[in-house]
Amino acid sequence: MPLLNKTEARSSAADTVTDPSAGPRAAATVTRAPRTWSAARLALTAFFAVDGFLFAAWVVRIPDVRAQVHASHSALGLALLCISAGAVATMALVGRLCLRYGSRRVTVGSVALLSLAVPLPAHTHSVAALGAVLLLFGAGYGAANVSMNSAAVDLVARLRRPVMPSFHAGYSLGGLLGAAVGGLLAGTLSTAWALALGGVLGLLVTAAAGAVLLRDPDGDGPAPAASPAAGTPRTAAAPRHARLLVVLLGLTALCTAYGEGALADWATLHLTDDVHAGAGLAAAGYAAFAFAMTAGRVSGTWLSIRLGATRVMLFGGLTAAVGMLIAALVPSVPAALGGFVLVGIGLANIFPLAIGRAGATGGPQGVATASALGYAGMLIGPPVIGFLADAVGLPFALTSVAAAAALAGLLAVTVGRPQRTA
Template sequence: MPLAPGLARLRPGRREYPQTPSVPQYRVAATVLFALVGAVFGSWAARIPDVAAALAADPSTLGLALLCISLGALASMQLTGALCARYGAGLVSSVAAVLASSTLVLPGLSSSAIELGVALVLFGAATGTANVAANAVGVQVERAAGRPMLPSLHAGFSFGGLAGAAVGGLVASTVPTAVHLTGVGVVGLVVTAAIAPTLRARDVEQQVAGADPADGPRGARGTVLLLGVIAGCTAFGEGAVTDWGALHLRESLGAPTAVAAAGYAGFSLAMACGRLAGNRLLRTVGATRLVGGGAVLATAGALAVATVPLVEVVIAGFVLVGLGLANVFPVAIARAGTLAGSAGVALASTVGYTGLLGGPPLLGIVADAVGLHVAFLIVAALVAVGAVFAGHVGPAPSRTGYARRLVAPAGAMARLATTRLGHAARGHGNSLADLGAALAERTDVRRPHPGLEPLAA
């Protein structure tokens, strides 16, 4: 009895796929997916102060509510790996994007702290699933293209988050929170409907070809866990700068608000620019030297933040941290996906997210006891782990000039930061305050809560 047309396409050995998207089309769809997840979370982050004000929530109550995002995400991440292996990363990421867009409105409709906590558990579970599934899609893009792709996809997340936060800041004084978040959710649903067929078509091809090594080779779990530790140390550093960077500049060093905003803005822009250059750097110097050089650069930046009490040096340190950490997380996740497929992506992401969850509270305790400048020494120590274990993220390319290329990532990213931040400052005067104002125009001063950003991350 002949199979139905839809089932016939899934018959083992048959390789005829209707309108299978090309690799460039697949890459565009994946980039849009990453940007969408970033924009959804950035939009929520921009309205956190408004939600807190509407509920008259004190800092401790708000902190507990925000922790619900992390709990929801942690609960969903390991399940996501199994779902991607069973149904395909494209289908799971599309459904998760729909859920993330739909649950985005719930915090704006909450009338009590308990309702907000429940809403954020659901939102965290949806966005956590979307992050893991998006990374699994990114690994499939790399597999289809035969070259590094995940860093540039993470750049899409970074720019999406910046755009979401910027728009949220612009409309905060004129548009009610629920209306704004509903509008973003509707746009998210439309965008998801546009990219889902492309993502799902590649899923069909992956399932027929059996291309996702969901269980991975024996012994890979230990390496995947180590990759998760590397990602977690990176996420710890990102969360530290996100939550405490501007506060350190303003309260420890007495910087004005505009200048304090330049610290986080510079960090965010440097990370986004570093990820844009990540694909080329991976092809040029290899994963091992990119992660090792980036970790060294980020460690130097964190040490500058911790030890030099000068505003200019601290801001430069944040830029170095952003550049150095830009590609560590995506490279670690890509390696986990290579070793163990969707399950590896989920495991490494969950371990990495644990570092992000525990980092900012730990730094808060240390800061209360000995000051923020000492707390950033912990960041430097943990980020250095990436340099120590860089050999586990992939083999270095067998080319000549090893010693010269060993430091190439740090030099290339530093030159990139100088160029991009120079463009941002041009036309806005020469003073540090003017630069801070220029960067604040491009990035909303309200920093996102360190929940999901590095995991798309």
């Protein structure tokens, strides 16, 4: 019988209790399995969902805000860049705040800030004022994403199950709901009222879910070592090696976000201009991608348990690459839509698993570094596709998404470490 190391012994002791019905002479024990859907996990999923909802609620109102401030396309682009600037500038600081005050407390404060910032763009009347409030919006959004992912990494380690994709599925579902509700109410509610109600909803969810999250007796204390099945093992690597792993994981996230950003801006145009789809089918292209990504994240935990995180990321990257090549190069509407579905399924779990591994390797600072790199991918994707489209045409420009997806899968293999079982 193999000997347990100290960490395993502590974990085993924590998961067993003496059975009083066994009598004084018997030493029977009953093993307690960790609850996979604890109150803390539900509360944290609610934070992810409301984060996606609030961002989508803002996105569907961008045309109205643009008309309100009388912005040109270039001026609006500069104002929207302030969201990214605020997010990236905040991420490193939030990582340190999570270490000092705990990821859960910072999550509650960050989502509250985001909820308060959402209504502000509707009350601006100049591009400069819009850029200023979007800096605040971006700061809240970036802080929320780092702190939520840091809290999720700790919870994944406690559950000892690879549930990281389920949190990001909550974000995707929240985004789809926010876009749907925002679109339905566009002709009924003014921009000011719509964003104000979104902010109120965000504050209500923050109050309710925050009370549950902060009341959890385990809080932000040290988590037990994760099992190999969890997909996010705590590493004992030297600091320099750990930093290199975090950067590689951040580059993996960057390659994934590059594809997400590119498809968000260019999928519809590709379907209308290159594949000659009608307006309705063209709109369905990005919707198919978004729904496929959500479905992929819902099944991400199941896949990670059965295949392992590294295989999920590798196969996902290769699947997305094949799907993007089909969507970009086959001049057929059904083929393009099917290709977008494959891209969504393939990319779905790479980003959350990469962020989860970065957190397991480098803690909140690891999450902050990988998130900042990933967010950079979403920023550079649309303009790079635009420049390439001018040079070689949009279909061939979109093949860069396939290359990035394949690179993400290969990077996942590079940073994957074989797990030894006791």
